[in-house]
Amino acid sequence: MTSSGTTAGSRYAEVYGRWKADPAAFWAEAARAIDWSRPADRTFDPEAGVYGHWFVGAEVNACHNAVDRHVAGGRADQAAILYDSPVTGTTRRITYAELQEEVALLAAVLRDLGVERGDRVVLYMPMVPEALYGMLACARLGAVHSVVFGGFAAKELAARIEDAAPKLVLAASCGIEPGRVVAYKPLLDEACRLSNHKPQACLILQRPQGEAALAEGRDRDWAAEVAAAREAGRRADCVPVAATDPLYILYTSGTTGKPKGVVRDTGGYLVALTWSMLNLYGIQPGEVYWCASDVGWVVGHSYIVYGPLLHGCTTVLYEGKPVGTPDAGAFWRVIAETGAVALFTAPTALRAVKKEDPEAVLMRGHDLSRFRTLFLAGERADPDTVAWAERILGVPVIDHWWQTETGWPIAANPVGLGILPVKHGSPTVAMPGYDVQVLDEGGKPVPADTMGTIAIRLPLPPGCLPTLWRQDERFRESYLAAFPGYYNTSDAGFLDRDGYVYVMGRTDDIINVAGHRLSTGGMEEVLASHPAVAECAVIGIRDSLKGEAPCGFVVLKSGVARPPDVIERELVALVRERIGPVAAFRLALTVGRLPKTRSGKILRGTMKKIADGEPWTTPATIDDPAILEEISAALHARGLG
Ligand code: COA
Numbered sequence: 001m002t003s004s005g006t007t008a009g010s011r012y013a014e015v016y017g018r019w020k021a022d023p024a025a026f027w028a029e030a031a032r033a034i035d036w037s038r039p040a041d042r043t044f045d046p047e048a049g050v051y052g053h054w055f056v057g058a059e060v061n062a063c064h065n066a067v068d069r070h071v072a073g074g075r076a077d078q079a080a081i082l083y084d085s086p087v088t089g090t091t092r093r094i095t096y097a098e099l100q101e102e103v104a105l106l107a108a109v110l111r112d113l114g115v116e117r118g119d120r121v122v123l124y125m126p127m128v129p130e131a132l133y134g135m136l137a138c139a140r141l142g143a144v145h146s147v148v149f150g151g152f153a154a155k156e157l158a159a160r161i162e163d164a165a166p167k168l169v170l171a172a173s174c175g176i177e178p179g180r181v182v183a184y185k186p187l188l189d190e191a192c193r194l195s196n197h198k199p200q201a202c203l204i205l206q207r208p209q210g211e212a213a214l215a216e217g218r219d220r221d222w223a224a225e226v227a228a229a230r231e232a233g234r235r236a237d238c239v240p241v242a243a244t245d246p247l248y249i250l251y252t253s254g255t256t257g258k259p260k261g262v263v264r265d266t267g268g269y270l271v272a273l274t275w276s277m278l279n280l281y282g283i284q285p286g287e288v289y290w291c292a293s294d295v296g297w298v299v300g301h302s303y304i305v306y307g308p309l310l311h312g313c314t315t316v317l318y319e320g321k322p323v324g325t326p327d328a329g330a331f332w333r334v335i336a337e338t339g340a341v342a343l344f345t346a347p348t349a350l351r352a353v354k355k356e357d358p359e360a361v362l363m364r365g366h367d368l369s370r371f372r373t374l375f376l377a378g379e380r381a382d383p384d385t386v387a388w389a390e391r392i393l394g395v396p397v398i399d400h401w402w403q404t405e406t407g408w409p410i411a412a413n414p415v416g417l418g419i420l421p422v423k424h425g426s427p428t429v430a431m432p433g434y435d436v437q438v439l440d441e442g443g444k445p446v447p448a449d450t451m452g453t454i455a456i457r458l459p460l461p462p463g464c465l466p467t468l469w470r471q472d473e474r475f476r477e478s479y480l481a482a483f484p485g486y487y488n489t490s491d492a493g494f495l496d497r498d499g500y501v502y503v504m505g506r507t508d509d510i511i512n513v514a515g516h517r518l519s520t521g522g523m524e525e526v527l528a529s530h531p532a533v534a535e536c537a538v539i540g541i542r543d544s545l546k547g548e549a550p551c552g553f554v555v556l557k558s559g560v561a562r563p564p565d566v567i568e569r570e571l572v573a574l575v576r577e578r579i580g581p582v583a584a585f586r587l588a589l590t591v592g593r594l595p596k597t598r599s600g601k602i603l604r605g606t607m608k609k610i611a612d613g614e615p616w617t618t619p620a621t622i623d624d625p626a627i628l629e630e631i632s633a634a635l636h637a638r639g640l641g
């Protein structure tokens with residue numbers, strides 16, 4: 001345990017206790033930080049929604065709270081966004097007044113294209129300011145945005161378009177990855193072709209690095225439409241919506257290839273994020289906050305876009321990588337140049353920096369004097385990486401744990417309330433709103449230091465998902481059915497005697513690759529669709545950079561004459577084509593059989609142990625123990641296990 005503070009100096013216990021004593025009063029108080037068009041009839045209505053609903057009866061607009069009220073309140077000339085793009089060699093400072101103007105113009109364009117309150121708009125955009133304008137323009141109109149990460153392939157985009165049924169798609173002509181321009185438009189065209197739902201229009205942001213041909217009728221040029229709205233003096237005002245209306249849908253990996261549409265309702269999210277900016281992250285309005293994620297992930301929604309802007313901060317929008325754009329000093333340069341007081345990134349990004357510059361030589365010459373805290377999330381923060389970051393930065397390094405579903409951290413070290421002692425390997429303690437319990441298979445809380453499934457006692461706090469998009473039943477089945485009265489996080493771990501949470505891994509087939517959440521079930525569906533594959537299993541194996549990497553074992557159909565290595569290469573290409581480069585699927589191994597129990601269950605856990613080089617024993621239930629030796633040999637042949 002490293003002491004970065006004392007329990008005695010923290011208000012955490014008092015604040016958590018206050019929440020527990022009266023949750024509704026706690027959140028009603030927090031809600032005072034938000035401008036409401038109409039106050040709530042009830043802070044929490046247990047009869048509304050699937051498990052109750054926050055701020056029932058209230059009306060609010062997210063864009064007003066993130067933008068307009070700051071312009072009116074004296075922040076017009078403060079930077080709202082500092083865009084730093086090493087991949088294009090560009091920086092831009094966008095004030096709150098400029099942000100308001102751009103968002104109001106774009107919202108007018110969207111409105112003219114028929115977008116109304118409740119309509120869905122899909123965004124397929126890289127890390128450019130226009131992505132934020134697009135999200136906020138939707139919020140301004142009361143429309144529901146759904147951002148799709150640029151690393152997903154056309155088929156994944158199609159699945160999201162089909163499910164969300166958007167009136168409009170906002171896309172850029174291309175994204176820029178180190179060394180290559182990723183043409184988004186052909187992927188969008190293919191997705192529109194594959195989807196049964198066809199958007200009425202696509203608004204395309206042409207980027208000079210790779211302009212796209214526009215389709216007659218459907219496609220509109222973003223810049224031309226905005227220029228026309230400006231010329232005509234058209235601006236759209238904020239439309240109040242019900243606090244319980246969805247602000248966005250964000251698709252995340254489920255246990256099958258079909259992604260889950262996580263719904264974020266408006267009012268509770270604004271309240272929870274604002275509370276977290278001050279109390280959890282310890283950030284004051286007006287300060288510069290940097291979250292180095294992507295707007296395609298929940299972390300980007302909450303802490304690149306909404307959290308910092310709601311709180312009147314300056315958000316840093318970074319279009320680059322931790323390494324290679326141009327080097328492992330990029331993070332330190334951006335912190336120094338923007339004056340960021342905090343950085344939020346994934347442990348994998350730090351591992352990449354550490355690998356290239358273990359002594360942080362590239363930090364020299366950068367003024368990090370304003371930098372106070374490093375926050376890590378997205379995957380388990382391994383103690384080595386945390387200790388390294390503490391050593392080179394000399395500031396607290398705070399691991400915190402959450403999920404797309406929750407929208408904001410479940411467990412953290414609340415810097416704003418006074419930091420608690422840091423224990424490496426633990427994201428610290430449950431935040432107010434979350435009654436975190438570790439349960440056994442029968443749903444009974446287990447004693448301290450005992451592993452189990454981590455669950456949250458219902459109701460979930462404001463900001464967490466009320467349901468899945470138009471799938472209440474799937475929501476119940478996926479999250480509420482296993483342990484009545486609880487939300488099942490599908491993470492496994494334990495609580496120690498001090499109430500510190502330890503998150504050790506998933507209980508389902510989700511894996512975490514470079515902080516990206518992926519479904520091995522989804523990858524198996526792709527492998528199984530190859531005509532030569534009889535059976536397959538995908539597991540996540542340990543990776544020193546990315547935390548986990550997917551590894552596919554395939555059994556070929558009898559009579560397949562083509563060499564296994566050719567088929568393996570085809571399988572790697574197929575996953576990239578169907579799911580996208582983000583899956584980072586590079587390893588397919590042909591084996592004679594898959595290890596199974598006598599009842600036919602594939603022994604993934606044992607396969608993972610073999611691949612990770614951990615001690616393993618032959619399960620008593622296996623139908624043929626020799627298969628495990630075969631798996632081990634196949635892995636050894638690739639230098640694994
Ligand atoms: N659009 C298109 N392609 C993308 C993309 C995007 N927005 N983001 C990633 N990709 C591609 C990459 O180019 C790479 O393609 P390749 O197979 O041709 O090399 C592939 O998807 C895998 O990307 P990634 O997992 O990011 O690996 P990487 O080797 O490019 O970079 C790291 C490694 C560690 C630097 C990088 O993963 C990283 O910065 N991770 C931080 C993760 C993070 O912030 N997660 C957010 C959750 S908190």
Ligand code: AMP
Pocket residue numbers: 252298376377378379380381399400401402403404405427489490491503504505506512515516517
């Ligand atoms: P996502 O929904 O993409 O944000 O991924 C959420 C999952 O990532 C969680 O359910 C965990 O499995 C994992 N995760 C996120 N943050 C942490 C953390 N700090 N420690 C351990 N696992 C984490």
